[in-house]
Amino acid sequence: MKTHYLTSVSQIIGLSPEERKEIAETEKWFSFRATDYYLNLIDWSDPFDPIRRIIVPDIAELEKDGDLDPSSESSYTMAPGLQHKYARTGLLLVSDQCGGLCRYCFRKRLFVDNADEVVPDVSLGIEYIRNHPEITNVLLTGGDPLMLPTRELRKIIEEIRDIEHVKIIRIGSKMPAYYPMRISGDQELLDLLAEYSLPEKRIYLMSQFTHPREITPEAMEAVTALLDHGVMILNQTPVLRGINDSAEVLGELFRTLSFIGVSPYYIFQCRPTRGNRTYAVPIEEGYRIFEEARATASGIAKRARFVMSHATGKIEVAACTKEYIVMKYHQAADPEEMGKVLVFRRDPSAYWLDDYSVPVDSCDVTDLNNHRSSHTMRQSNEADTLSE
Template structure:
């Protein structure tokens, strides 16, 4: 019953049917703007009697989504689109948007413009995109994303991956997916997919699954089975998650997630600050609060469970938050769209209300002398303010 079965009309959900008509009407207004989609498997993980169930929070619409501001493209992906469906922001990695469909739609999705009424941004004819990759030897890995590439048929994936395999300078093929928890039957019920992965691994290329697991409750026994099958076929599975209000915005939950992933041989890879996408503000936690959650979770974990970095995927690059004090926040470029930015260290006065880099006034410091001079100036400002 659950295998491959998706619900796109919220009216089919018994919980929705039990709601007062006035609340139903509001939620239908939400899904008219920000579509709903979920697998029956994923819905079965929800405790509908718990108003704060984290899995429900991930997938079920919230009326406040309509009240929030934001950008359809907060990281300005359009600026790095070099071919239809292909982004090239960082020299080594190219992103190929293969699908505009997922196994479910996270309410806080940063690329929800793909699911709304907009021009198609994914690619059907991928050959021009791969021609670009072939002509750029600095690209060493291709990230298949969307949407979710595993929503596509295995025959389609085999076709695309086969062409990528022919490009000598590509050593890694990444697949960004939440299907491990949204619909693990996609993996466990498809021997052809496992065979494809084994074939790629045998030929000297490496497939990485970039999993999207936000909370330990998402990991069902079927998910564990799917993960093991992928790993045994030669896949390296890593995980990335944003910090989401009402889902994982506490140190205990985050530590439990890190530990559970490490027990399954999955490396925590990135922990993201929720992007300021349209409708996402209610899911966002202030940057400095997110960092403290992240750091305190690390205190509860072994070294293998704390390999993630806390990142903002800004339009200029991946900004890593490396420290927060009472007065300052410290950041650096983990990845940079412009090569010169790798040498820049960002320091700003603390702003507990900031939800994104643009809410700060960063200073770009490139030498120890500049850092010393800036801190001297800030100390004078702080002393004058305290005296008033």
């Protein structure tokens, strides 16, 4: 089950000396990390290979754009390592290590000097969850929780399972792609998951397959092992330039995931984290790709939603007309915003919610049906909030 982790681009035999020199400065800003298994998926003869683009540094990452905390996660930190943004969900940062460092990572701040958001002892975070009965599901993330030794992961899962009001435990992990043998080769881990993924309160693994070529025979073996041990699997990934930014590739990802028993869940707008612009696709282009990809898949794969994790909530891109783009709060930090619909004039250059001007219109979801029949969209950029 052991693997070799590479932590310097100088160790990548597929790169030429010139390429190593070019990306050396990028590596100083945001570290490189990968497994030998994952690097072997790269076609080194193709300079535009999508797996290479996921994991190998790019000089364009040095552009000083974006923010280290674009979704303002720090403002929702309620205890060391614990975020509570949405009423029913508690998020525990349990690891500051990953099997590989995605170049488009939205939590780069965890992997730079002086990062202190991940704490070795999450007991205060678990105590917070215990004292907040509205929290029905807990997301273990980081970093990658499956980088923890199984015995340490067991301690965390056991403590959370001891909290009666927590019904769902989610584990966010790209290990099924980066090193699937961590799962299929560790019977102790599988037994742990089977022990605590119960009929009345399941464990979900939130996988992060980003490109169809990550779904190897080894990855499918890990997926099968998880399913056989009672774990539900949902997949989420951003739309990324040069990786999955075509309906053909994203559609193939949707279909293949549904074939192997993994439900496509969220397709994210790439967050405006520092260094991520080179990987980002404008929102409206991303929505077109998303809808065209869904059209090639069965109903099971069509359950995916295209969202952005904004500071104010998880905002779904719901529709585009010739003139307008329609968004909806799928989740909201402020419960009063839940279900709120926003309508903006289209802007093909917009990469984030904040790039749009004041909404042409906004309304609560309870008002939407009346609004459709009785209200003509204003032709100004002033917000018009309706209520019954």
